[in-house]
Amino acid sequence: MSTLKVNKPRQKTSLASRFSLSTFAWFLGLLFFFPVFWTLLISFRQEVDAGTFPPKWIAPFTLENYEKVFKVGAKSFLLNSAIASIGSTIVILALAFPAAYALSIKPIKKSKDVLSFFLSTKFLPPIAALLPIYLILKELQLLDNIFALTVFYVAMNLPLAVWLLRSFLKEIPRELVEAAELDGASTIKILYRVLVPISMPGIAATSLICFIFTWNEFLLAINVTGFGAATAPVYLVGFVTAEGLFFAQLSAVSIVVSLPVIIAGWAAQDKLVSGLSLGAVK
Amino acid sequence: MTTTADSKLANRRRRLPLYPALIFTIILTQIPFLVTLGISLFHWNIMYPDETRFAWFENFQTVAADEAMRAAIKNSVMLTTGVVFFSTAFGLLLALLLDRKFRGRALLRILVITPFLITPVAAALIWKHIIFNPMYGIVNGFATQIYQKFGGDSVVVIDFISQRPLVAIAVPMIWQWTPFMMLIILAGLQSQPPDILEAAAVDGASSRQIFRSMTLPHLRQYIQLSIVLGTIYIIQSMDFVFTITQGGPGSDSTIIPYQIYLTLFRKYEFGEAAAAGVIVIILTIILSSFAFRLIRNLLETEK
Structure with missing residues (x-):
C-alpha cells in the first residue's frame, strides 16, 4: 500500500x-x-x-513495378536464395539439435570448451576464408553451384544454432530425459520423440535467425556464384547498372528481396536479440 | 570395474550426438584458415603462375607497405568507430524511450527494428540512389523545398557519394545497426528485476538517482556487449562499400575486407590477399577475446 x-x-x-x-x-x-x-x-x-x-x-x-520484378526474371534468383537459406537451415537444425543436447541437459565433460570453440568460429572473418573456399570450389568444379554455397552457409551458422538451441534446451528439466532413459529409450528416440516436440519454440526461433543471416549473405555469394546460382542480393547489385530511370523498380525489387527477412524478423522479434547476441541476452 | 566401464560407455554414448556438428565445423571452418595461413607464405599470382615460390614473410611486408591497404586500415577504423558510436548512442536513446509504456509501443518497436531486417545490399542501394542521389534524391529534394520556403532561390545539390564518401557509407550503416544496438540494450533494461526498482522508489530515491546508480551499472555490460559484437560484425562487412562507392573515389572509402577482395579478384595476388587475411584474423582474435569474456559473464550472472 x-x-x-x-x-x-x-x-x-x-x-x-x-x-x-x-x-x-x-x-x-x-x-x-x-x-x-x-x-x-x-x-x-x-x-x-x-x-x-x-x-x-x-x-x-x-x-x-512488382509485375516487372517477376517478369525480368528475379524469380530464379529468389529461388536460389530460398534453396540456400531453407536448405542450409534444415541441415543446420539436423546437426545442431543433437549437438546442443549433448552440451545442455546432461552436459558432457569439457562441454564448456566445445561451446567456446563453436563461439570462436562465429567470430572468424569470412573474408580471410574466401580464397581457400574459392580455390576448393574451383578445384571441385563447384563454382556457381547453389548446393555448394549451401554447404558453406551451414558452416557459417551452425555454431550460432548450437549456442541458441543449447540456451533453449538448458531450461528443460533433466528428470524428463532420465525418465525416458529408464524406460530404455535410445538417444535418437529421446531426441526426436521427447525433446523436439517440447523445444518447438526454440527450434522455430533458431531457424528464423539462421534464415535471416543466410538470406542476406553477400560476400561469399558474390564471389562463388555466377549467373546460374546467383542469390537475390547478388542479383540486386547487378540490377542497377542496367537502366536509366529505375527508382520505382529499384524500390520494388528491394522490397521483394527484403520481404522474407522482414517477415521472419517480425515473427521472431522476441528471439531476435538472443540470436544476435549468440544466446548471451534473453 | 564394471561400473567405470559402464559409465565410460555411457559417456561415449552421450558424446555421440555432438560429433557430426563438431567434425563438420572443424573441417569447414579450420581448414580454410590453415590454407590461408599457408598461402600467405607464398608469392602467388595466378596471372604469372611460373613465378610462384615460397616467400617467407615477404607478403606481409608488401601488405604493410601498400598505400591502398594503409588507407583501407585507416578507413576501416574510422568507419567502424563512427558507426558503432552513433548506432550505440541512438540505440541507447531508442531503448530508453521504448522501455516505457505508452500507446502503440509494440507497433513502434516493429517499425524501428525494420531497418535492420532490410537486406544490406538493398539498404545500400536505397540510400545510394533514392536518398543520396544529387539530383533526384530526397535529401537534396526536401532540403531545397525547405530552403526555398525560407526565401532561398537556388537548388541544394550536394553529392554526398563523391564529396563525402565515408559519410555516405556510414549514415546508412548507422541506420541499419541502430536497431541491433537497441535490441540488446532494451533486453538489458527489461532484465532489471522490477521489485528492486520499486523498493528503491519506496525508499525515496528519485527516478534520476535510480537511473544513475542502478540502471546504468546494470546496463553497462549490455552496452559493452553491443559495442563489441557490433564492432566485430561491422568491421567484417563490406556490402555497403561494395554497393555505394566501390571504395572510391581513389582509395578514399576503401576498407580492409574490400581491399582484400580487390587484391584477390582484381590483382590476383593470392599470396598478398592471404597475408592480409592473416592480419585480419589476428585482429579479430584480439577483438573477440573481449566479446568472449562478456558473453561468459552474462551467462554466469544469468544462473
Whole structure:
C-alpha cells in the first residue's frame, strides 16, 4: 500500500513529460522508419513519379513495378536464395539439435570448451576464408553451384544454432530425459520423440535467425556464384547498372528481396536479440 | 570395474550426438584458415603462375607497405568507430524511450527494428540512389523545398557519394545497426528485476538517482556487449562499400575486407590477399577475446 502512496505524486508531476517523451519516441521512431516508408511508397508509382525534383507525396498508384520484378526474371534468383537459406537451415537444425543436447541437459565433460570453440568460429572473418573456399570450389568444379554455397552457409551458422538451441534446451528439466532413459529409450528416440516436440519454440526461433543471416549473405555469394546460382542480393547489385530511370523498380525489387527477412524478423522479434547476441541476452 | 566401464560407455554414448556438428565445423571452418595461413607464405599470382615460390614473410611486408591497404586500415577504423558510436548512442536513446509504456509501443518497436531486417545490399542501394542521389534524391529534394520556403532561390545539390564518401557509407550503416544496438540494450533494461526498482522508489530515491546508480551499472555490460559484437560484425562487412562507392573515389572509402577482395579478384595476388587475411584474423582474435569474456559473464550472472 505504501508503494502507491509514494509513487502517486511522482507520476502525477511527470504526466506532461511522459506525454512529450512518448511523442518524442514516436517522432524518432518514424524518422527511422521513413526510408522504408518512402521506398514502399514509390515502389507503387510509375518511374516518372518516383524520382522527381522536388519529391512528390502523392502520385497515381500502379503495380507494374512488382509485375516487372517477376517478369525480368528475379524469380530464379529468389529461388536460389530460398534453396540456400531453407536448405542450409534444415541441415543446420539436423546437426545442431543433437549437438546442443549433448552440451545442455546432461552436459558432457569439457562441454564448456566445445561451446567456446563453436563461439570462436562465429567470430572468424569470412573474408580471410574466401580464397581457400574459392580455390576448393574451383578445384571441385563447384563454382556457381547453389548446393555448394549451401554447404558453406551451414558452416557459417551452425555454431550460432548450437549456442541458441543449447540456451533453449538448458531450461528443460533433466528428470524428463532420465525418465525416458529408464524406460530404455535410445538417444535418437529421446531426441526426436521427447525433446523436439517440447523445444518447438526454440527450434522455430533458431531457424528464423539462421534464415535471416543466410538470406542476406553477400560476400561469399558474390564471389562463388555466377549467373546460374546467383542469390537475390547478388542479383540486386547487378540490377542497377542496367537502366536509366529505375527508382520505382529499384524500390520494388528491394522490397521483394527484403520481404522474407522482414517477415521472419517480425515473427521472431522476441528471439531476435538472443540470436544476435549468440544466446548471451534473453 | 564394471561400473567405470559402464559409465565410460555411457559417456561415449552421450558424446555421440555432438560429433557430426563438431567434425563438420572443424573441417569447414579450420581448414580454410590453415590454407590461408599457408598461402600467405607464398608469392602467388595466378596471372604469372611460373613465378610462384615460397616467400617467407615477404607478403606481409608488401601488405604493410601498400598505400591502398594503409588507407583501407585507416578507413576501416574510422568507419567502424563512427558507426558503432552513433548506432550505440541512438540505440541507447531508442531503448530508453521504448522501455516505457505508452500507446502503440509494440507497433513502434516493429517499425524501428525494420531497418535492420532490410537486406544490406538493398539498404545500400536505397540510400545510394533514392536518398543520396544529387539530383533526384530526397535529401537534396526536401532540403531545397525547405530552403526555398525560407526565401532561398537556388537548388541544394550536394553529392554526398563523391564529396563525402565515408559519410555516405556510414549514415546508412548507422541506420541499419541502430536497431541491433537497441535490441540488446532494451533486453538489458527489461532484465532489471522490477521489485528492486520499486523498493528503491519506496525508499525515496528519485527516478534520476535510480537511473544513475542502478540502471546504468546494470546496463553497462549490455552496452559493452553491443559495442563489441557490433564492432566485430561491422568491421567484417563490406556490402555497403561494395554497393555505394566501390571504395572510391581513389582509395578514399576503401576498407580492409574490400581491399582484400580487390587484391584477390582484381590483382590476383593470392599470396598478398592471404597475408592480409592473416592480419585480419589476428585482429579479430584480439577483438573477440573481449566479446568472449562478456558473453561468459552474462551467462554466469544469468544462473
